[in-house]
Amino acid sequence: MLLLCFAVFDLIVSSPCAAAPLDSVSGLQSVSSGSTRNKVLLISFDGFRWDYDRDVDTPSLDQMAKDGVKAEYVTPPFLTITSPTHFTLLSGRYIENHGVIHNIWFNTTTQEKKQYYASQFVDSYWDNGSLPIWITAQRQGLKAGSLHFPGTAATYQGETVKVRQVEPGFYDHANETDWRLNVDKVIGEWFHQQDLDFVSLYFGEPDMTGHKYGPDSPQRREMVKQVDRTVGYIRDRIEHHGLTERLNIIMTADHGMTTVLRGEQVNEIILSKIPGFSFKDIKFHLVDYGPSGMLLPKEGMLEKVYQALKGGHPHLHVYKKEEMPARLHYSKHPRLLPIILFADPGYVINGFYTFQYNKGEHGFDNEVMDMKPFFRTVGPDFQKNLLVGPFETVHVYPLMCHILGIIPEINDGHLDITKHMLAPKKNTGGDNGSTEMSTELQAVIGLSAVIGFLVLVFITTTSYNLFKRSKANRYKSDHIAAEEKTDQKQTNF
Numbered sequence: 001m002l003l004l005c006f007a008v009f010d011l012i013v014s015s016p017c018a019a020a021p022l023d024s025v026s027g028l029q030s031v032s033s034g035s036t037r038n039k040v041l042l043i044s045f046d047g048f049r050w051d052y053d054r055d056v057d058t059p060s061l062d063q064m065a066k067d068g069v070k071a072e073y074v075t076p077p078f079l080t081i082t083s084p085t086h087f088t089l090l091s092g093r094y095i096e097n098h099g100v101i102h103n104i105w106f107n108t109t110t111q112e113k114k115q116y117y118a119s120q121f122v123d124s125y126w127d128n129g130s131l132p133i134w135i136t137a138q139r140q141g142l143k144a145g146s147l148h149f150p151g152t153a154a155t156y157q158g159e160t161v162k163v164r165q166v167e168p169g170f171y172d173h174a175n176e177t178d179w180r181l182n183v184d185k186v187i188g189e190w191f192h193q194q195d196l197d198f199v200s201l202y203f204g205e206p207d208m209t210g211h212k213y214g215p216d217s218p219q220r221r222e223m224v225k226q227v228d229r230t231v232g233y234i235r236d237r238i239e240h241h242g243l244t245e246r247l248n249i250i251m252t253a254d255h256g257m258t259t260v261l262r263g264e265q266v267n268e269i270i271l272s273k274i275p276g277f278s279f280k281d282i283k284f285h286l287v288d289y290g291p292s293g294m295l296l297p298k299e300g301m302l303e304k305v306y307q308a309l310k311g312g313h314p315h316l317h318v319y320k321k322e323e324m325p326a327r328l329h330y331s332k333h334p335r336l337l338p339i340i341l342f343a344d345p346g347y348v349i350n351g352f353y354t355f356q357y358n359k360g361e362h363g364f365d366n367e368v369m370d371m372k373p374f375f376r377t378v379g380p381d382f383q384k385n386l387l388v389g390p391f392e393t394v395h396v397y398p399l400m401c402h403i404l405g406i407i408p409e410i411n412d413g414h415l416d417i418t419k420h421m422l423a424p425k426k427n428t429g430g431d432n433g434s435t436e437m438s439t440e441l442q443a444v445i446g447l448s449a450v451i452g453f454l455v456l457v458f459i460t461t462t463s464y465n466l467f468k469r470s471k472a473n474r475y476k477s478d479h480i481a482a483e484e485k486t487d488q489k490q491t492n493f
């Protein structure tokens, strides 16, 4: 027996394939302990443009970048508005694939429209075949929660996110005291007390302030300071509850913001003034909502409407639905209307009159730099002090699934695009994580692997002997033999 052990030891130490037993042993450890999974907190600060930290002092965001990963910027899906882009974060699908194509739910037959808030409660609108990560996590035995995040109110295939706080109808999105109460709830109650694995947390700013005062306003800069204080508070609460080594923060936004051009010299887009175009030819329209629009022409009027609008204004882009540029991924869904419009940066699309008074807008082409959100992460699974290049937000979903250890639904993202942000894995076999470990760590792990392997060999041999013994000794039940086996294991360690 002892001889066998030495033989095995020798084999392991001298073998060039020493990594093989290492992998199998550490693999065993992570499966049996079952608690190696870390938590994920997905935070969205609505309309936080990628460069909002450039003209404001943001100590907490700067510290977070030092402790974690900062992307230069990220690219949201088109249409760059709130509900559609948030649902891409939650599902990893482009908008034409998940079906939440607009903030406004509409019915072209009844002419009915529901605004952003009311649309949150139309289950059939959100539940169009793609599952948000909460439901997938719950189905695979994890605990998920969501606070105010778009999509939280809806039921998906008969299931809602189990722990949730749906945004109230009239809510002051800028109240910093409320923000802290929400943070206390998510960190203190949901992650700490209830041990949730995943939570999505939404803040309605700096979007509102960006719309009202414009992205270059002092009010927007003040709101970014409030965001920064809140980031500091979130990290402080995580530390306070001892969650720093277990909880990953992924912080981003749904879209950016750009200044709307105004004044005498600006050639406003007013559809009714475009020669050859008439709303009489239109059965249903969705315009007067920032820089994008959709039209359903009456029977037989498609070509006329299209020809009138195409080239009808120097800053208006007009496409038949099926001719939308493929890169926008906003073409295939049956909910999209036959004609899709979007404006150049700075312009909004008006129907009959100009009555849109926002100083800032979003909803433009996702290639426009002002539409890009920020992106930061920090936590045990991420690299530290790393600046990475841009990527599309559709790739955040597979990253979150990977960290949570859940099997993703079919999606349009790829872990390959985002995995370089992850810290080298310390305890899973199979990949090359060990090559990036320090040699000391490698030595320690190698030694424990050898010891672990020897213990396994010892236990196997011992239990085989015990088995033989119990077989011979008829009064001894298997139960006692097993107990003895455990005893031996303990005394030998």
Ligand SMILES: *[C@@H]1O[C@H](CO)[C@@H](O)[C@H](O)[C@H]1NC(C)=O
Pocket: 106, 107, 108, 109, 110
């Ligand atoms: C729109 O309304 C019509 C008439 O009530 C109804 O038949 C149809 O199912 C509705 N469509 C949607 C998407 O709700």
Ligand SMILES: *[C@@H]1O[C@H](CO)[C@@H](O)[C@H](O)[C@H]1NC(C)=O
Pocket: 099, 127, 128, 129, 334, 335
């Ligand atoms: C998605 O919505 C479209 C249009 O409303 C509908 O035709 C389709 O059946 C829906 N698909 C699913 C899976 O709910």
Ligand SMILES: *[C@@H]1O[C@H](CO)[C@@H](O)[C@H](O)[C@H]1NC(C)=O
Pocket: 172, 175, 176, 177, 178
């Ligand atoms: C902000 O929220 C707190 C807590 O809900 C409330 O007590 C306070 O009155 C609010 N402040 C303002 C200015 O509305």
Ligand SMILES: *[C@@H]1O[C@H](CO)[C@@H](O)[C@H](O)[C@H]1NC(C)=O
Pocket: 432, 435
């Ligand atoms: C893994 O390590 C081998 C040998 O060092 C190397 O050839 C290979 O490129 C590595 N693979 C990855 C994914 O890093």
Ligand SMILES: [Zn+2]
Pocket: 046, 047, 081, 082, 083, 207, 254, 255
């Ligand atoms: Zn938004």
